[in-house]
Amino acid sequence: MKRGELDTPCLVVELDKLEENIKEMSDLAKEHEVELWPMIKTHKSKYIVQQQLKMGAKGVLTAKLGEAEKMVEAGAERVMLAYPIMGDKKLDRLVDLTKKAEVYCSVDSLEAAQMINDRALKEGIVLNTIIIVDSGLQRLGVRPENVLNLYNNIKHLKGINVVGVATHGGHVYGAVDVEGVKKAAQEELEAIILASKILKEAGVDCRIAAIGSTPTVKEIQDFKDIKQIRPGNYVFYDAVQVALGVVPLERCSLKVLATILSIPEAGRAIMDAGSKILCLDAGAHGNNNIKGYGIVLGMEDVLIKGLSEELGKLVYDPEKVQLKVGQQVEIIPNHACTVVNMVDYIYGIRNDEVEEIIEVTARGLFH
Numbered sequence: 001m002k003r004g005e006l007d008t009p010c011l012v013v014e015l016d017k018l019e020e021n022i023k024e025m026s027d028l029a030k031e032h033e034v035e036l037w038p039m040i041k042t043h044k045s046k047y048i049v050q051q052q053l054k055m056g057a058k059g060v061l062t063a064k065l066g067e068a069e070k071m072v073e074a075g076a077e078r079v080m081l082a083y084p085i086m087g088d089k090k091l092d093r094l095v096d097l098t099k100k101a102e103v104y105c106s107v108d109s110l111e112a113a114q115m116i117n118d119r120a121l122k123e124g125i126v127l128n129t130i131i132i133v134d135s136g137l138q139r140l141g142v143r144p145e146n147v148l149n150l151y152n153n154i155k156h157l158k159g160i161n162v163v164g165v166a167t168h169g170g171h172v173y174g175a176v177d178v179e180g181v182k183k184a185a186q187e188e189l190e191a192i193i194l195a196s197k198i199l200k201e202a203g204v205d206c207r208i209a210a211i212g213s214t215p216t217v218k219e220i221q222d223f224k225d226i227k228q229i230r231p232g233n234y235v236f237y238d239a240v241q242v243a244l245g246v247v248p249l250e251r252c253s254l255k256v257l258a259t260i261l262s263i264p265e266a267g268r269a270i271m272d273a274g275s276k277i278l279c280l281d282a283g284a285h286g287n288n289n290i291k292g293y294g295i296v297l298g299m300e301d302v303l304i305k306g307l308s309e310e311l312g313k314l315v316y317d318p319e320k321v322q323l324k325v326g327q328q329v330e331i332i333p334n335h336a337c338t339v340v341n342m343v344d345y346i347y348g349i350r351n352d353e354v355e356e357i358i359e360v361t362a363r364g365l366f367h
Contacts, residue, residue, distance in 0.1 A: 001353070001354045002352055002353055002354070003257070003347075003349055003352050003353075003354070004328060004352075006257055006347060006354070008257045008258050008259045008272055008273070008328065009256060009257060009258045009259075009271075009272050009273035009274075009277045010256070010257050010343070010347060011254065011255070011256055011257075011277070011339065011340065011342075011343045011345075011346045011347070012254075012255050012256075012257055012330075012346065012347045012348075012349050013236065013253050013254050013255075013346050013347070013348055013349065013358065014253045014255070014349055014350075015253075015348045015349060015350045015355060015356065016350060017251065017252070017253035018048070018051075018235060018236070018253040018348075019051065020251075021234055021235050021236070021237065021251065021253060022048075022051050022052055022055050022234075022235055023055055024234075025038070025217075025231060025234045026052075026055040026056040026057065028217070028218070028229075029056065029229060030056060032223040032226075033223070034223050034226055034227060034228060034229050035058040035059070035227060035228045035229070036052075036056060036057045036058060036228075036229055036230075037057065037058060037059045037060055037061050037078075037080055037210065037212075037228050037229070037230045038052050038057055038060060038061065038230065038231060038232055038234075038235070039060075039061040039062070039063070039082070039212070039230050039231065039232030040060050040061065040062055040067055040071055040232065040362070041062065041063040041064075041067060041232060041337055042232040042233050042235060042236060042336060042337045042340065043232075043235055043236070043340055043360075044067060044070075044340060044341065044360050044361060044362035044363055044365075045340075045346070045358055045359065045360055045361050045362075046070065046071075046073070046074035046359065046361040047348075047356065047358045047359065047361075048235060048358065049071050049074050049075070049076060050074055050075055052235070053075060053076065058078060058228075059076060059077070059078030059079060059080060059102070060076045060078070060079055060080070061079075061080045061082055061212075061230045061232070062079060062080070062081060062082065063082050063083065064362075064365055064366055064367060065081065065085065065090055065093050065094065065097070065367060066362060066365025066366065066367050067362040067365055068081060068097060068101075068103075069093065069097060069365075070361045070362040070365065071362070072097065072100050072101045074361065076101065077101050077102060078101060078102040078103075078104075079097070079101050079102070079103050079104070080103075080104040080106070080130065080166070080208075080210070080230070081094075081103070081104065081105055081106055082106055082166075082168070083106060083132075083140060084105075084106060084107050084108065084109070084112035084115075084132075084140075085105060085112075085115075085116060086112065086115055089367075090367065091115070091116065091119040094116070094119070094127075095119065095123050095125070098125060098127070102128075103127070103128065104128045104129070104130055104163065104208065105127050105128065105129045105130065105160070106129070106130045106131075106132050106166065107129055107130075107131060107132065107154070107160075108131065108132040108134075108140050108141050108142055108150070109150070110150070110153045110154055113129065113153075113154040113157060113160060114154075114157065116129070116159070116160060117154075117157040117158070117159035117160045118159065119159070120159030120160060121158060121159040125159070126158070126159060126160065126161050127159060127160050127161070128160075128161055128163050129154075129160040129161060129162050129163065130162075130163060130164055130165060130166045130208050130210070131147055131150060131151065131162060131164075131165050131166075131195070131199075132165075132166060132167070133147060133165050133166065133167040133191050133192060133195045134167070134191070135167040135168075135169050135171075135187050135188040135190075135191035135192065135211075136169060136171040136184060136187045136188070136191070137168060137169065137170040137171040138171070139168075139170065141167060143191075144165075144190075144191045144192070144194040144195040144198070145194070145198075147165060147195040147198050147199060148198050148199070148202060151199060151202055151204065152202075155202075162199070162204055163204070163205060163206070163207050163208050164196065164199070164204070164205070164206040164207055164208025164209050164210070164227075165192055165195040165196050165199060165206065165208065165209060165210070166192070166208060166209075166210035166211070166228070166230070167188055167191055167192050167195075167210070167211055168212065168213060168230070169184050169185065169187065169188030169211065169212075169213050169216045170213060171184055171187075172184035172185070172188075172213050172215045172216050172244070173213075173215075173240060173244075175215070175244055176289055177244075177245060178219075178244070178245040180244075181215045181216065181219050181244055181245065181246070182219050184213075184215070184216055185215070185216035185217075185219040185220050188211050188213075188216050189211060189216075189220055189226070192209055192210070192211050192225075192226065193209075193225045193226070196209040196225060197225075206227075207227065208227060208228060209225060209226055209227040209228065210226075210227065210228035210229070210230050211226055211228075211229060211230070212228070212229045212230030212231045212232075213231060213232075213233075214231040214232065214233040214234040214237075214241060214246060215241065215244050215246045217229045217231050218246060232337070233336060233337060235253070236252065236253050236254035236336040236340075237251050237252045237253065237254075237336070238252060238254065238332060238333055238334060238335055238336040238339075239252075239290060239294055239295050239332050239333065239334045239335075240282075240290060240334055240335055242295070242332070243289035243290055244289075249295065249297075249332065252332045254332070254333065254336045254339070254340070254346075255297070255330045255331060255332060255333075256273050256277055256278055256294065256330070256331040256333055256339065257273075257328060257329075257330055257331075258271040258272055258273035258312065258328070258329050258331060259271060259272050259326065259327070259328050259329075260314075260323055260324065260325055260326065260327045260328075260329065261311070261325065262325060263323060263324070263325055266318040267315060267316055267317060267318045268313065268314070268315055269313075269314040269316075269323045270311050270312070270313060270314070271311065271312045271314060271329065272310065272311065272312075273311075273312050273331065274307045274308050274309050274310045274311045274312050275307040275308065275309055276309050276310060276342060277339065277342050277343065278293050278294055278304070278307055278312065278331065278333055278334075278339060279293075279333070279334070279335065279338040279339055279342065280293065280307060281293075281333075281334050281335040281338050281339075282334055282335075290334055291303060292304040292305055293306075293307050293312065293333075293334060294331040294332055294333045294334055295331065295332040296314070296329055296330070296331055297329070297330040297331065297332060298330075299316070299321055299323075299329070301316060301317065301320055301321055302314050302315070302316040302321055302323075303315050303316065304331070314329075340360055340363075341360070341363055341364065343360060343363070344359065344360055344363060345357050345358060345359055345360065346358040346360065
């Protein structure tokens, strides 16, 4: 089946670009002698994680237990859980997961550490545990200078083994230019180096010293004292990454295909892709460089001005742009990670033909 024969709206990925993106990040990790543990919430796909593992990823980072379970089924043998795990049902699943893979939990409080410790003691196991460090996002984590205080509060717990620190410099997504990206990268780097230094002085092995967002890892030149990187978006890239100057538009591998349904008046067209596939998303943490709800390829002057659930409104200068009813358009979404979670399948395209139908294996698994 050819691209133009696909029923719209749908999600496609250019396989050549996908593979180039995966290889580039793998090569970066090898060049700097750090382990690559990609965040898989971007693609949630067995097919893509297997490509990442084949190209050298040492493990995976997941947002949710459900994602971790699916990625282990897909062949991942080492898993980091990005956020604290709480609740009896989740702790039951966590214990089961440790029987199938090498698992690293993450905590940023005594309470969270106590919960996994109590379950570990009950099961007669010891859980590898990472302290989450806040490097500027002000979401989860302790500031690096406070990491010793948390460690001292949890080091007596016998069911956990603190093995290092990790951070996500997600505040980079509020940057407006490359200088802002570099600043966030430096903050992320300095935070994890300081936190790991403090823990090492306290006697912790720190075999985990992890950073990672797609924009920041590409700006760091010296990874000394960093042991893992954990980017996710790089497999696809998106309009936010383009706005930040991380990659040019042609490196984006993921696209939404849509069809023009109506042109009620000159300069206004309606397409069949709305918020249920493009999402009302201007980036994870907001970005003033983002205009509208995606980039219409080859028609960058067209603005996706508004989305209802099933429809999108395109506005443009009819003197510069010509659209017609029934025409198919390709859109680079603002935020690839949220868009992927809206579909069951992504069509893998090579040479304009559908070569793979890629299941979004962990779609909707938010527990």
